[in-house]
């Protein structure tokens with residue numbers, strides 16, 4: 563019989579499984595607490611559980627953990643980039659960023675990605691597999707243990723498209739924000755998507771309080787298609803209608819991410835079109851100077867164009883921030899640490 567991934571079970575599911583094993587209800591509370599609150603490394607850590615029962619648990623359940631194969635700490639701002647090995651040996655990246663308001667962890671949701679955005683390093687080798695909920699949680703659990711500091715914010719903006727791994731992602735959100743676990747406020751969790759319309763609508767129907775970030779990157783389908791293959795399937799009109807629905811159902815304002823690429827999407831014509839497109843959506847724009855990857859020849863917009871783009875939006879009543887680059891000294895854009903690790907393993 564295949565073992566059950568215990569860290570991906572909700573409290574009710576765990577209770578049900580333990581009941582099937584003939585165990586009393588208090589065991590579920592005890593074990594859930596060891597896993598999601600005390601962040602146990604294995605069944606061995608569960609000192610108030612007899613060796614015999616621990617062995618029984620080991621026979622029935624898989625205890626998923628990640629191990630850090632590389633950690634880089636920025637001298638500039640304390641950002642830490644982690645390269646974690648999954649139980650099957652694949653590696654993923656996660657990042658800890660220290661802000662005045664708390665510690666924020668950026669996690670991966672898939673090994674690789676199949677969305678194909680042209681400027682993104684995560685997608686160069688396609689999708690290897692989805693991450694399980696336990697593997698998403700473990701990125702945060704391991705980082706909290708490694709730093710000894712509480713993680714207060716989570717952004718699902720690492721490798722992968724979270725809404726292309728929908729069920730595991732939703733389960734992860736419930737485990738992360740439930741009272742018996744780290745109990746992180748849903749309002750402190752952000753999920754970023756390239757715009758998978760049916761799943762944005764499904765997400766609205768979950769009635770969560772997480773922030774939705776849309777990777778917009780261009781104000782027209784035409785320009786967007788040159789950057790993001792998914793734009794051929796999902797059109798801006800439908801994507802924005804789904805975002806509006808998310809806002810109306812949850813009351814949470816949507817964030818629009820806009821990576822500025824020199825001469826592709828950074829001129830004033832685009833700024834004007836963008837302002838027109840989202841003016842009634844009460845959203846907020848996060849401008850990201852594109853982080854060039856060596857496999858593509860995209861160039862970062864110059865500071866003057868970025869500032870002009872920002873000024874134009876602000877003059878038109880749109881709230882804008884420019885994303886501060888964190889950990890500049892430790893390994894470039896998303897997915898690049900992983901790529902260089904894989905390359906070195908291949909000896910290439």
Ligand code: SAH
Pocket residue numbers: 677679681682683718719720721722723724754755756757775776777778819820821850851852853854855895896
């Ligand atoms: N699949 C999700 C998460 C991707 S990463 C999504 O598409 O939203 C988070 C953000 O970083 C996305 O907006 C993504 O488009 C952007 N991004 C990825 N690589 C980048 C790069 N090299 N420079 C600037 N932004 C990048």
